[in-house]
Amino acid sequence: MFAHMHVVMMDTGQHLALVAVALAISIALALPLGVLAARHPTISAPLLAALGVLYTIPSLAILALLVAYVGLGAGPALVTMVAYAQFVLVRNVAAALHGVPVAQSDAAMGLGMSDAQRLMRVELPSAFPVILGGVRIAAVALIAIASLAGYVNGGGLGTMIFDGLQRDYLEEILAGSIPIALLAIAVDTGFRLIERRASRWR
Amino acid sequence: MNSPAGAPVRFERVSVRYSGSQTEAVDAVAFDVRPGEFVVLLGPSGCGKSTLLRTVNRLVVPNAGRVLVGDKDTATLDAVQLRRRIGYVIQAVGLFSHMTVAQNVAVVPSLLHWDRARIDARIDELLHMVRLDPARYRDRFPKELSGGEQQRVGVARALAAEPEILLMDEPFAAVDAIVRHALQDEIAEIARRLGTTVLFVTHDVDEALRLAARIAILERGRLVQYDAPLRILTAPAAPFVESLLDTHDVVRRLSLKCARDAMQPPRDGAGPDVREDVSLREILNDFLRGAATVHVLDGNARRIGSLSFGDVVAAVASS
Numbered sequence: 001m002f003a004h005m006h007v008v009m010m011d012t013g014q015h016l017a018l019v020a021v022a023l024a025i026s027i028a029l030a031l032p033l034g035v036l037a038a039r040h041p042t043i044s045a046p047l048l049a050a051l052g053v054l055y056t057i058p059s060l061a062i063l064a065l066l067v068a069y070v071g072l073g074a075g076p077a078l079v080t081m082v083a084y085a086q087f088v089l090v091r092n093v094a095a096a097l098h099g100v101p102v103a104q105s106d107a108a109m110g111l112g113m114s115d116a117q118r119l120m121r122v123e124l125p126s127a128f129p130v131i132l133g134g135v136r137i138a139a140v141a142l143i144a145i146a147s148l149a150g151y152v153n154g155g156g157l158g159t160m161i162f163d164g165l166q167r168d169y170l171e172e173i174l175a176g177s178i179p180i181a182l183l184a185i186a187v188d189t190g191f192r193l194i195e196r197r198a199s200r201w202r
Numbered sequence: 203m204n205s206p207a208g209a210p211v212r213f214e215r216v217s218v219r220y221s222g223s224q225t226e227a228v229d230a231v232a233f234d235v236r237p238g239e240f241v242v243l244l245g246p247s248g249c250g251k252s253t254l255l256r257t258v259n260r261l262v263v264p265n266a267g268r269v270l271v272g273d274k275d276t277a278t279l280d281a282v283q284l285r286r287r288i289g290y291v292i293q294a295v296g297l298f299s300h301m302t303v304a305q306n307v308a309v310v311p312s313l314l315h316w317d318r319a320r321i322d323a324r325i326d327e328l329l330h331m332v333r334l335d336p337a338r339y340r341d342r343f344p345k346e347l348s349g350g351e352q353q354r355v356g357v358a359r360a361l362a363a364e365p366e367i368l369l370m371d372e373p374f375a376a377v378d379a380i381v382r383h384a385l386q387d388e389i390a391e392i393a394r395r396l397g398t399t400v401l402f403v404t405h406d407v408d409e410a411l412r413l414a415a416r417i418a419i420l421e422r423g424r425l426v427q428y429d430a431p432l433r434i435l436t437a438p439a440a441p442f443v444e445s446l447l448d449t450h451d452v453v454r455r456l457s458l459k460c461a462r463d464a465m466q467p468p469r470d471g472a473g474p475d476v477r478e479d480v481s482l483r484e485i486l487n488d489f490l491r492g493a494a495t496v497h498v499l500d501g502n503a504r505r506i507g508s509l510s511f512g513d514v515v516a517a518v519a520s521s
Contacts, residue, residue, distance in 0.1 A: 107296030110259060110369075111310050111359070112286035121309075125300045201300050201343040 004175065008160075012179050015156035018074060018146045019187075022081035023139055026089055029082065034093020035119065048091055055087035059145050067152050077149035077156075084145055085138045092134025096127035129199040136191035143184045150176070157183075208238040208399030209272035209287075209366035211258060216267035218253050218423075227253045229423035230267065235416075238397040240390065242404060242414035246446070250423040251403045252371050258401060259288045259369060272366065286310055289360030289368040289398070293375050295352045297344040303329070303355050304340040310363040328358040331392060350381035357389065361396070368393065370402045374409070386412055407447050408519035411435075412512065419443055432489055432511055455518040457483040461498045464517035465507030471495040478506065482514050489514070 037044040054062075059080050066076035100123050108118040124131075150158020157176045164172030212235070218228040228250040235241045243251040256262040257269050260281040269276045276284060297306050304325045311321045329336040332354040344352055353373060360368060370389070374382045390413055393400045404410055410417050411431045419426045419434070419442075427439035435452055438444045462478040473495035474488050488496050489511045498507040 101294070101296070101299075103292060103294035103296035104298055105296075106261075106292060106294075107290065107356075108298070110261060110285060110290035110292070112282050112284075112288075112313055113309075114282050117313070122298055126298065128300070201345065 008157075008175055008179060011155070011157045011159055011176070012183065015143070015146050015149075015158075015180070015183065018077065018081070018149055018154070018156050019139065019142045022078050022085065022142050022146070023135070025078070026082050026085035026138060026142075027135065030086055030089030030093055033086070033090045035097065037090060037094040038097035044094060048087070048094075051087040051090055054083050059084050059148060060151075063148050063152060072153040074149060074154035076152055077146065077154035080148065081142050081145050085142055088138045088141065089134055092137075093127070093131055096130035096134070097123055099130060100126045129195055129202060132191065132195045132198055136188060136195065139187050139191060140184050143180060143187060147176070147180060207364070207366060207397040210237045210270075211235040211367060211399060211401065212268075212270040212273075213254070213257075214268040214270065216254065216257055216264045216269055218250070218257065218262055219265050226250075226265075226423045228257070228264070231420070231423075231425045232267075233418055233425060233428045235399055235401065238393075238399055240393055240400045240402065240413055240415045242402045242410040242417045243420060244404060244407065244410040244414075244417050244446070245420035246405055248422075249420040251405075251420050254420070255369050255371055255401055255403050258367065259285045259290060286313060286363060287365055287367070289365040291353070291356050291360045291368070291370045291373045293372040295344075295356045295376075297352055297355055297359070299344050302341050302343060303334070303347070304336075306344070306355055307358045307362050309359060314363055316363075324362060328362060331361070332358045333388065334358075350377045350385065353377060353385060357385075357392075361392070361398070364396075365398065367399045367401065370400065372403055372405070375404070375406070382409075389413070408515075411447075411515040412519060419446065421446075431515065432486070436486065436490060452518060453483060456486060456514070457481050459517055461485060461496075461507075461509060464513050465498045465509050466513050467507060468497065468505050469495060469508040471508075473497055473508075475499050475505075477501075482517065485509065485514065 033047065037047055062083060063076055063080045066079055070076055104122055104126060105118060108122040113121060146156050147158035147161055149156045150160070150162045157180050160172050160176030164170065164176065213231050213233055215230045215232050216228055217226050217230050219226045231254060243255060245251050253262055257264050258271065258276070260276055271279075271284065271288070298309070307325045307328055308321050311324060316324070325340065326336040329339055334351065334354055339351070344355070347355065356373070374385050377385065386409060389400075402413060414431055416428060416430055417434055418428045421442050427434055427443050434443060435447065435449055438447065438449050444450070459482045460479050461476050461482065464482055465478075471494065473493045475497045476485055476488070476499070478498050478500050485496055494510065496509045497505050498509060500506045
């Protein structure tokens with residue numbers, strides 16, 4: 001395993017990159033969707049139901065379906081990851097916004113903030129620590145799901161796991177899975193630290 | 203004192219009906235508030251007083267009638283711009299918990315794009331005004347403040363951009379009695395000094411009597427009486443007003459106390475003299491005849507104190 005340290009490092013880098021890109025896209029999608037769900041109860045129920053269905057389909061099945069249509073590579077893996085993260089993130093953003101005290105929203109309106117100002121200056125900052133908690137959970141889940149990229153030629157630490165499984169080569173499987181576990185613990189700890197800093201005022 | 207900086211407010215047959223409700227929350231209410239006047243909206247919960255208050259800054263839009271602020275129909279004004287000219291204080295305070303005291307106070311000035319130096323100076327000025335030492339409080343978060351301190355910040359935030367009108371919705375209902383009295387005295391003094399028009403909602407009769415130049419009494423969305431506290435006590439317009447204010451009991455309490463019990467240190471100003479053992483009920487007649495101050499004399503005809511109507515009310519309030 002140590003003889004192939006550079007391979008492990010490279011795969012870890014790819015793995016992290018996959019997670020970072022998927023997480024960035026997921027957040028960019030989930031924030032507006034979460035705001036929409038929080039503001040409009042009529043949209044919230046069907047939206048969360050749809051995302052819930054997506055969430056319950058095994059990620060491997062989504063991936064297989066995508067590969068059948070768009071071929072191998074990191075692309076289908078990213079789409080799978082983003083789809084999976086949406087349910088966690090959208091529900092979390094909506095819940096975080098619901099958790100903002102009504103008095104704060106009322107005061108924001110009464111003091112003369114526009115809807116956008118109220119959202120950007122009061123509601124999102126107030127909900128931020130809770131939203132961050134959801135991002136942490138999504139990030140940890142994505143680190144695990146990113147392994148599937150290795151199955152479809154998308155890179156990352158999963159490459160070694162699936163290769164090892166095929167060749168019945170335990171050390172290679174461990175070389176892929178141990179870094180994944182460490183990565184998950186490190187990311188979780190890092191997010192918890194940021195969360196604590198962001199919650200000073202709570 | 204300054205000339206009034208407050209704007210007049212006029213309610214012209216204002217009605218509000220919430221969707222899904224059979225009855226009007228506010229029913230054809232009409233009255234005028236003079237610039238710089240301190241008006242209390244008084245009534246039991248559900249009488250429409252908060253709803254009426256919220257029509258002034260268009261958090262509630264009337265179904266009928268007009269609300270005029272500074273002679274302009276609020277329906278013709280941009281709601282967001284209007285609200286920046288109107289201070290707003292609520293019972294739950296609603297301080298932004300992720301912002302420091304200074305950032306909370308700075309909200310409206312920064313919405314109005316004041317420059318940094320002016321905002322900083324204004325924060326200190328306001329914190330002094332509400333008796334919080336800026337050096338100690340500027341950088342604290344709301345959770346580090348007591349309920350009374352939070353509402354002081356709430357008042358400072360509402361006054362930050364020198365509003366013409368201050369709307370207060372049961373602002374002191376959640377703090378204990380001692381703090382409440384201190385806050386009442388301070389808001390009365392601040393409003394007088396700044397000349398701001400104040401509309402103040404409460405269900406607390408003593409609070410209304412202490413603070414108001416005029417009281418608007420609401421019952422199930424209707425305006426029952428709009429008059430000075432003294433007139434309301436002595437000439438209640440309806441049985442509802444009598445029972446709400448317990449006017450018989452107030453008059454009884456007035457007759458149980460004498461000038462000595464309520465007087466404050468001697469003040470200047472014209473006014474009739476009374477003996478120290480005269481009952482407050484008799485003194486009420488002097489105020490009814492238009493006196494602003496009554497002077498209290500001891501047995502040797504020496505002036506030992508003075509009384510305003512407010513002092514008389516304070517003496518019987520919550521006793």
